[in-house]
Each structure stands twice: as C-alpha cells, then as structure tokens.
Amino acid sequence: MATQAEAHSRPRRNIELVLLLLALTIGIGAQVLVGLTLEDTIDERYYFEGGAQAALALAFHVVLRIRAEYADPFILPIVVTLNGLGIAMIHRLDFTTRYEGVADRQLMWTGLSMAAAMLLLVLLRDHRKLRQLTYLSLAASVVLLFLPIVPGIGQDIQGAQVWISIGGMSFQPGELAKITLAIFFAGFLANNRDLILLAGKKIGPMTFPRLQDLGPLFLAWLIAMGVLIVQNDLGNALMFFGLFVAVIYVATSRISWIVIGGVFVAVGALLAYQFVWHARNRFDIWLNAFDQQMYDQDLGSHQLVQGLFGLAHGGLTGTGLGSGSPQIVALANSDMIIVAFGEELGFIGLSGMLVLYLILFSRYMRAGLGTRDHFGKLLAVGLAVVLVLQVFVVVGGITRVIPMSGLVSPFLAAGGSALLANWLIVAVVLLISHAARRPIVVGPMLNTTGAGASGTEDPLRGRDTGEQKPVDDGTQQFPAASSSERDGGEQQ
Amino acid sequence: MNNAIRHTWVVSVGMFLALFVALSLTQVVFTDSLNSDPRNSRQLIADAGAPRGPITVDGTVIAESVPSDATQYDYQRVYQDPELYSHITGYFSVVTPGPNQSGIEYALNDYLSGHSDAQFFDRITALFTGDTLMGAQVELTLDPELQRLAYDLIPENERGTIILTDLRTGEVKVMMSRPSYDTNELAVHSGSQFQENLERLEEVEGLHLNYNVATNNPIFPGSVFKLITGLAMLNSGDYELDTELENPSELELPLTESTLPNFADGGCAARPEAELNWIFAQSCNTPFAAAAMDLGEEAVLEAAEAYGWNEALRIPIYVQPSRFPEVADDAELARAAIGQGSVTATPLQMNMVASAIGNGGTLMQPQMVDTIRGSDLQILNNPEPQVLNDVMDRSTADEFTEMMVTTVEEGTGWRADSSRFQVAAKTGTAQRGAGDDMVNSWITGFAPADDPQYAVTVVYEGIDMSRGNELTGSQMLTMLEAVIEE
Numbered sequence: 001m002a003t004q005a006e007a008h009s010r011p012r013r014n015i016e017l018v019l020l021l022l023a024l025t026i027g028i029g030a031q032v033l034v035g036l037t038l039e040d041t042i043d044e045r046y047y048f049e050g051g052a053q054a055a056l057a058l059a060f061h062v063v064l065r066i067r068a069e070y071a072d073p074f075i076l077p078i079v080v081t082l083n084g085l086g087i088a089m090i091h092r093l094d095f096t097t098r099y100e101g102v103a104d105r106q107l108m109w110t111g112l113s114m115a116a117a118m119l120l121l122v123l124l125r126d127h128r129k130l131r132q133l134t135y136l137s138l139a140a141s142v143v144l145l146f147l148p149i150v151p152g153i154g155q156d157i158q159g160a161q162v163w164i165s166i167g168g169m170s171f172q173p174g175e176l177a178k179i180t181l182a183i184f185f186a187g188f189l190a191n192n193r194d195l196i197l198l199a200g201k202k203i204g205p206m207t208f209p210r211l212q213d214l215g216p217l218f219l220a221w222l223i224a225m226g227v228l229i230v231q232n233d234l235g236n237a238l239m240f241f242g243l244f245v246a247v248i249y250v251a252t253s254r255i256s257w258i259v260i261g262g263v264f265v266a267v268g269a270l271l272a273y274q275f276v277w278h279a280r281n282r283f284d285i286w287l288n289a290f291d292q293q294m295y296d297q298d299l300g301s302h303q304l305v306q307g308l309f310g311l312a313h314g315g316l317t318g319t320g321l322g323s324g325s326p327q328i329v330a331l332a333n334s335d336m337i338i339v340a341f342g343e344e345l346g347f348i349g350l351s352g353m354l355v356l357y358l359i360l361f362s363r364y365m366r367a368g369l370g371t372r373d374h375f376g377k378l379l380a381v382g383l384a385v386v387l388v389l390q391v392f393v394v395v396g397g398i399t400r401v402i403p404m405s406g407l408v409s410p411f412l413a414a415g416g417s418a419l420l421a422n423w424l425i426v427a428v429v430l431l432i433s434h435a436a437r438r439p440i441v442v443g444p445m446l447n448t449t450g451a452g453a454s455g456t457e458d459p460l461r462g463r464d465t466g467e468q469k470p471v472d473d474g475t476q477q478f479p480a481a482s483s484s485e486r487d488g489g490e491q492q
Numbered sequence: 493m494n495n496a497i498r499h500t501w502v503v504s505v506g507m508f509l510a511l512f513v514a515l516s517l518t519q520v521v522f523t524d525s526l527n528s529d530p531r532n533s534r535q536l537i538a539d540a541g542a543p544r545g546p547i548t549v550d551g552t553v554i555a556e557s558v559p560s561d562a563t564q565y566d567y568q569r570v571y572q573d574p575e576l577y578s579h580i581t582g583y584f585s586v587v588t589p590g591p592n593q594s595g596i597e598y599a600l601n602d603y604l605s606g607h608s609d610a611q612f613f614d615r616i617t618a619l620f621t622g623d624t625l626m627g628a629q630v631e632l633t634l635d636p637e638l639q640r641l642a643y644d645l646i647p648e649n650e651r652g653t654i655i656l657t658d659l660r661t662g663e664v665k666v667m668m669s670r671p672s673y674d675t676n677e678l679a680v681h682s683g684s685q686f687q688e689n690l691e692r693l694e695e696v697e698g699l700h701l702n703y704n705v706a707t708n709n710p711i712f713p714g715s716v717f718k719l720i721t722g723l724a725m726l727n728s729g730d731y732e733l734d735t736e737l738e739n740p741s742e743l744e745l746p747l748t749e750s751t752l753p754n755f756a757d758g759g760c761a762a763r764p765e766a767e768l769n770w771i772f773a774q775s776c777n778t779p780f781a782a783a784a785m786d787l788g789e790e791a792v793l794e795a796a797e798a799y800g801w802n803e804a805l806r807i808p809i810y811v812q813p814s815r816f817p818e819v820a821d822d823a824e825l826a827r828a829a830i831g832q833g834s835v836t837a838t839p840l841q842m843n844m845v846a847s848a849i850g851n852g853g854t855l856m857q858p859q860m861v862d863t864i865r866g867s868d869l870q871i872l873n874n875p876e877p878q879v880l881n882d883v884m885d886r887s888t889a890d891e892f893t894e895m896m897v898t899t900v901e902e903g904t905g906w907r908a909d910s911s912r913f914q915v916a917a918k919t920g921t922a923q924r925g926a927g928d929d930m931v932n933s934w935i936t937g938f939a940p941a942d943d944p945q946y947a948v949t950v951v952y953e954g955i956d957m958s959r960g961n962e963l964t965g966s967q968m969l970t971m972l973e974a975v976i977e978e
C-alpha cells in the first residue's frame with residue numbers, strides 16, 4: 001500500500017482504458033469464437049453488436065474522465081468483461097433450440113443499463129446526496145418489494161412471485177430494492193450510529209444494544225421474512241438480511257450484532273423450514289440431491305443434479321465455447337448460466353470469472369475503506385456485500401455449498417432488471433471511489449496540523465495527518481474548490 | 493470502522509474460498525462418478541456423437557462418421573449406397589440413442605465405438621493424449637458388385653432375399669433383401685426428423701427396420717426342407733437313390749380327416765411308383781411324408797439340428813434359430829417333412845444346408861467379417877474359416893449332390909441350368925396358411941457340382957407361385973454365373 005501513497009491521487013484513467021480494451025477483446029472475442037465454433041457467418045450482426053459494446057464501454061469511460069476521473073480504474077473493465085462474457089454465452093445458447101433472440105435483448109438491456117448508470121453519474125455527481133433519501137429509500141424498498149404481489153401486475157414465474165408485468169414488459173422490482181435498501185441501511189446507521197454505540201448493556205465481554213435500538217434490525221428481518229414467505233424468494237431474503245447484518249457490523253464494529261444477526265437468521269431459517277414448503281423443499285433437495293425420488297419429483301433436484309453433471313462434464317479445462325451441451329440444464333442462460341460457463345470454460349475458466357468477482361467486490365470495499373464519510377463507507381460495503389452474497393448464493397447453490405435459491409449471477413445472467421440494478425450499483429460505487437481517491441485540497445489558510453483539521457483524514461493511512469499536500473502532476477487540474485469545501489463540512 | 497470493513501472482506505474471501513473448493517470438488521475430483529451417473533445424458537450425447545469406425549466392403553466405405561458442427565453431436569454417421577447395405581449395417585441413431593439391433597453397427601458396436609477389449613490400450617492412450625478415440629474399421633466379406641447385382645435382380649415391389657456364400661469358407665459374399673431403405677434417414681440428428689422418417693418407413697409393406705430379413709425372418713421353407721427329411725432318410729440306411737418308393741397322389745394323414753397331396757401341376761402324377769432320385773427331382777410330397785412317419789420325429793429332428801436348426805448364431809449379425817419344434821402327432825410330422833406345418837427356416841439357414849452338402853458334408857460357420865483393424869490399421873480380429881458342424885459324410889453329400897443335379901437337369905430346378913457348369917439345387921414352394929393365395933418361393937443350391945464353390949439361396953416371401961418359380965431359378969443362375977469365373 002505504501003507505493004500507492006503517491007499513486008492513489010492519480011486519476012489512472014489511462015490504465016482503465018487499456019484494461020477496458022482488454023475487456024472488450026475478451027467479451028467480443030468470446031462472442032466471435034462462439035460464432036466460429038457453431039459455424040455461424042461472422043456478418044454485420046457481429047460487427048454491430050461488438051461495436052455497440054465497445055461504444056458503450058468507451059462512452060462510459062469518457063463520462064468517468066469528465067465526471068469522476070479519480071474513480072477506481074478496475075471496476076469498469078471487470079464489469080464490461082463479465083457483461084460481455086454473459087452476452088457471448090447467451091448468444092451461444094441462442095443457437096440451441098430452447099432459446100432464441102435472448103442475446104439481442106440482453107445487449108439492449110446492457111445498453112439501457114449502462115446509459116442509466118452514466119446518467120446517474122452525471123446527475124448525482126456526489127454519492128452523499130443519496131443520504132438525503134434515507135427514509136424515501138425505505139418507502140421505495142417496501143413498494144418495490146411488494147409490488148409483485150399486487151393483483152393485476154404481479155406474475156408468478158417458477159414458483160417465485162417476484163415479477164411484475166406492465167404493458168407486456170416483465171420486470172423484477174426487487175432487484176432495484178437492493179440499492180434502495182442499501183441506501184436506507186447506510187443512511188439510517190450513519191445517522192444513528194452513535195446512539196446505538198453508546199447505549200447498551202454490557203454482558204460479559206459483549207455489549208448488547210438496547211431493545212429499542214433493535215427496532216430497525218427487526219424491521220429488516222420482517223421485510224426479509226415477508227419477501228421470503230409472500231414471494232417464495234429465498235435468495236433475496238438471504239441477501240437482504242446478510243446486507244443488513246454486514247452494514248450494521250461495519251457501522252458498530254461490534255461482534256454482538258453478528259451474534260444477534262446470526263440468531264435472527266437461525267430463527268428465520270427454522271421458521272421457514274417449518275412453515276414454508278418451498279424453503280423446506282429446497283433444503284431437502286440440497287441434502288438428498290441424488291435421491292431418485294427427489295430427482296423425479298416436480299420441482300425436485302433435477303435441475304441441480306443436471307447442473308452438477310454439466311460442471312463435471314466441463315472438468316478442468318471445459319469443452320470449449322460452443323462445444324458443450326449446456327442447454328440440457330433448465331434456465332441455462334439465466335439462473336444456471338454459471339453451469340454453462342463451468343461446462344464450456346471448465347474449472348479454470350469459471351475460477352477466473354470468480355476471481356474477477358472477487359477483485360470486483362474487493363474494489364467496492366476498497367472504495368468504502370478509502371472514502372471519508374460514514375455514509376459512503378456503509379453504502380460501499382453494503383453494495384459490496386450485495387455482490388458477494390449474490391455470487392455466493394448462486395454459485396454456492398449450484399455447487400451444493402448451500403441450498404439452491406433463485407438469484408442470478410450479476411452481469412452474466414439474462415435478465416434486464418438485475419442488469420440495470422447492478423450497473424446502477426457500479427455507478428454509485430464509482431462515485432464513492434472517486435470521492436475516496438480524489439486528492440484533498442488543503443488550502444494554505446486551513447490549519448492542517450491542529451485539532452481543527454477535520455476532513456483531512458488520509459484515506460489510506462486511516463489517521464489524521466497534516467503532511468498531506470496537494471499533489472500536482474502538472475497536467476491535471478483538480479476539481480473545483482467548492483467540492484473540497486463540502487468535504488470539510490462533512491461530519492466525521 | 494475500516495477494521496470492520498476489512499473483517500467483512502476477509503469473511504467474503506472465505507466464502508469465495510468455499511466456492512472454489514466446492515467447484516474443484518465438482519469439476520475435478522468427483523467428475524468420474526458424476527459423468528458415469530446413468531441420469532447424465534451428456535455421456536450419452538458424447539457417445540452418440542463420438543466418431544465410430546468405418547464399415548467397408550472391398551476397401552470401399554459404406555458407413556463412416558464425419559465431423560458435424562450443426563448439432564450438439566460431434567459426428568454424423570453417413571451411409572454410402574444405403575439401399576444396398578441397409579440390412580447389413582443397420583443404422584446408428586443419436587436419437588434412440590445407439591445402433592438399432594439389425595446389423596453390424598449393433599453386432600460390432602464395441603469395436604466400432606472403440607470400446608472392445610482389444611482396443612483397451614487405444615482408450616488409455618486417448619485418455620492421456622486427449623485425442624478423440626477412434627473406433628475400429630470393419631471390413632466385410634461382401635462383394636459390392638455382386639451385392640449390387642442382387643439388388644438389381646430383386647423387383648421393386650417384391651419381398652425377396654438373395655444370399656451367396658463361399659461354401660468352402662463360409663464367407664458371405666451377397667446378402668441382399670428388399671424392400672430396402674436409406675439408413676441415412678434414420679441417422680439424422682434431429683429427433684423430430686427421425687420420428688417422422690421412422691413412421692414413414694414403418695408404413696412400407698414388408699420392410700423390417702429392426703432385423704435383417706436374411707438372418708432373422710424364419711418362414712415356411714416348403715419343399716427345400718426335403719433336403720433335411722432326405723438326410724434323415726439317407727442316414728437311416730433304408731433308402732438309396734434308386735430305392736423305389738410309392739408315390740400316391742394323396743396321402744391320408746393318420747387320425748385326421750385331411751390328406752396330404754402332391755402338387756397337381758408337377759410331374760409327380762406321371763408315376764405312382766418311382767425311385768428316390770426322381771421323386772426328389774420332381775419334389776413329390778407323399779413319399780417324403782410317408783418316410784418321415786416311418787422314421788419318426790427323432791430322426792428328422794436330428795437331421796434338422798445337424799444343419800443348425802433350433803440354434804442361434806452370430807455371424808456376427810444375430811441369426812435367429814430356424815424352428816423345428818416338437819410335433820404333436822404323425823400328421824404334423826408329415827407336414828413338417830415337406831416344410832409346412834410348424835417348420836420354419838431363415839434364408840441363411842437354408843443356404844447353410846446347401847453349403848454343407850456342397851462342402852462334402854462339412855458345414856462352415858457363416859462369416860460376414862473379413863478383418864477388423866484398429867485406427868492404426870493394426871489387425872484386431874481376423875476371423876479364420878471355422879467348421880460349424882460335420883453334418884454328413886462325404887458319400888451322403890455326394891448322393892445329395894446327384895439328386896440336386898438331377899433336380900436342375902430334369903426336375904423342378906430347370907431354370908437354374910447353366911451351359912457353363914453343373915448346378916445342384918432344390919426348389920421349394922411353401923403355402924402360407926389358409927386363405928393366402930401367395931406362396932413362399934425358394935431355391936437353394938450350389939455350383940459347380942463337380943467342384944462346389946458357392947452356395948446361393950433365393951427366396952421370395954408372399955409371391956404369386958408361377959412368378960416366384962420364374963424369379964428364383966433364373967436369379968440363382970444369374971448369381972452363380974456372375975460369381976464363378978469362366
């Protein structure tokens with residue numbers, strides 16, 4: 001980290017551009033490879049789709065140069081790589097008889113999502129504005145989560161009631177609730193952190209919070225359980241709850257919250273197992289996947305077992321893009337797209353993609369570490385945990401680490417709502433990372449060494465320092481002084 | 493706060509590590525048990541799409557696997573001249589999946605797919621080098637020109653079979669049955685296309701997709717069965733070629749109201765008493781029926797089983813047993829003696845009868861495979877001619893030869909008479925049961941009579957009697973003159 005002391009204040013947009021070109025090569029290359037393997041003619045469709053992806057990625061890059069030039073340079077290339085690979089695999093599955101035209105739709109949604117993310121970057125400019133929306137976000141979350149059970153617009157697909165249909169377009173509003181809930185948790189805890197920290201009973205080595213401070217946690221638990229019971233959506237329930245426990249732990253740094261969270265999860269799981277058939281079924285499938293009766297029954301382990309077969313067929317090196325039989329597994333281009341990758345790219349290829357996810361959430365958390373405001377930290381960690389949990393629930397479900405529940409792999413799986421939500425998260429995190437890495441302008445008139453030097457905490461050293469100097473690399477101009485004034489005004 | 497973030501990160505990385513472990517268990521450690529699970533259709537697809545070895549006749553490929561990128565299956569089985577060889581090869585379908593049971597594709601599936609014991613080291617090598625395992629090449633004994641001749645001889649809308657074997661070695665040179673079909677239509681990769689073609693082919697009258705007619709369709713043999721009854725008679729020592737036998741136009745069957753007649757339009761009516769040689773040549777029924785009743789069931793059964801009745805064979809195509817079941821009474825035995833009643837024979841079985849006689853009483857095991865070579869052209873299997881059974885001694889065979897030559901020169905087999913060499917043959921016309929005007933028309937024999945080389949059998953199932961007589965005799969002659977060099 002020491003070497004970054006100087007590097008962190010560079011915009012590093014050129015690194016991003018180089019990585020972005022690499023990412024585009026991988027994504028578009030994969031798609032062309034699919035076309036070649038399956039003997040499709042590489043015609044203007046490929047040129048157009050590749051060109052569209054490149055144009056979108058470069059446009060995003062330009063927006064970052066203008067609006068958030070200190071944003072993390074690794075996030076965008078990784079996301080573009082994953083998104084491109086996803087489109088390539090969906091395109092590959094379109095060659096089978098089960099799917100048709102999904103890749104075009106996915107590309108359209110990618111364009112829409114990236115445009116929305118760029119718009120958010122331009123309009124929002126500073127993530128701290130989101131803090132004002134704390135309670136609005138809670139209301140929005142509740143509306144978004146319970147929209148699918150409103151008669152008339154809700155749809156029941158595959159046993160989970162998470163869809164709404166408006167004018168023929170299907171959408172999963174719950175995906176957007178990931179963002180609004182993260183904003184609410186971050187905002188609420190940034191505001192009430194001190195209260196929760198100070199008031200509490202010490203029992204043994206652990207300090208337990210007061211009962212009234214447990215209210216929001218209980219509310220989150222209720223929402224998660226509501227989502228679970230009403231919508232039959234185990235994956236999202238788990239994710240929301242994990243999100244809240246993680247954020248509250250980061251806010252308070254207290255193990256007691258993890259313990260309380262663990263108890264709530266256990267009670268929730270127990271209740272779900274007792275009273276929700278869907279949950280119990282998933283649990284039974286997890287334990288007895290290869291049982292013939294379990295395999296044969298409706299909503300049984302067929303999908304899971306076929307997925308394992310697909311992964312095994314891929315083996316260490318995979319069959320190669322276009323040479324496997326991923327279409328055997330149901331939902332191969334959405335919920336089970338990880339299996340398709342595992343089969344055709346093998347353990348090596350899939351591990352590589354997991355490493356990309358790992359780097360991605362590390363960058364998210366890095367943004368949280370670096371930023372100076374509590375809200376930003378909590379939001380970045382919350383969004384990182386959302387990413388971690390999505391990947392863990394999907395891949396863990398497929399590989400039988402945990403019971404399978406319906407979540408989709410971020411950026412890979414076919415599905416517009418998840419894509420949109422994840423790209424919006426990228427935009428928010430990029431803004432946070434921009435705030436984290438942007439050099440702090442300390443004017444000569446400010447006291448930089450005394451106790452009043454608030455707002456100059458070095459994000460990398462984690463302590464106040466007076467040695468921080470404005471870095472001038474000669475060519476780059478820093479953002480206007482007005483933003484640095486806002487930095488100074490932020491309560492730490 | 494930052495420490496808590498770092499802890500969260502550590503926990504997250506721990507979760508990812510769990511994923512890596514689980515993935516490596518699924519994709520690397522336990523792949524064998526997952527891949528071999530019977531519910532894993534990928535293995536079936538891999539097997540179905542794997543390259544199979546070619547089937548060749550006289551060095552020319554009649555079935556091969558060519559790379560296919562259009563579907564999930566890697567290779568497409570392609571048949572050349574499928575109408576000529578459909579009954580020989582059968583077809584390999586990825587839909588069913590696997591070879592259908594009728595032909596070489598099924599009989600030598602282990603070799604063709606590369607999974608025979610002889611290819612064990614090929615499999616090990618392929619496992620380590622990662623090369624695609626190539627199946628063995630199977631060279632058949634068939635003669636492509638004669639096979640085509642036989643195909644051209646059998647009329648479009650008749651159900652006919654022509655078999656020609658080298659009786660000295662048992663090698664099958666021709667095995668042609670019509671109606672035939674295009675095996676490529678059932679080797680298609682599309683399930684719906686397969687179903688559509690299958691349903692259409694199943695509608696074709698007389699076409700059997702699931703078995704080879706020449707080896708798996710036992711039908712009434714009629715008078716050619718006198719070669720078996722005749723063996724029982726000669727073996728008993730009570731009969732010689734010049735033994736005078738009664739030849740009534742009708743024989744009353746014991747314990748029944750019915751009688752067994754000689755054919756009205758044959759020459760049998762000319763002589764109420766005649767020597768065995770003449771009776772055989774004219775194919776008179778009554779003396780044979782009477783003789784069978786005298787000799788008893790055991791003697792006839794013994795003669796039949798010496799030729800191979802009641803026993804399955806693999807050549808390597810499966811040969812269904814021709815039946816000589818236990819008879820209930822003398823009346824049934826009398827009918828069986830002339831190839832009716834409960835007796836059945838496959839075309840190949842009858843050809844084996846002629847072969848045994850032509851080869852001086854020694855029946856060679858019929859064989860369709862010349863050599864099986866590994867993908868490196870190393871010979872894996874090279875079947876040697878094999879004696880299946882010593883059916884009769886040479887003198888008995890010579891007596892039979894004389895009777896069969898007389899049949900061609902003076903009797904019912906006159907259409908097979910050649911100017912180039914002596915032909916020995918026996919004809920047969922079998923009724924197919926009450927209410928059926930059509931007959932099974934047979935001829936089986938060999939040539940040259942003084943130095944037997946090839947046995948030929950021609951059968952038409954369910955054909956008009958006079959048309960059957962015309963086709964069988966002349967076609968046997970055509971085949972013999974084609975195969976025996978000047």
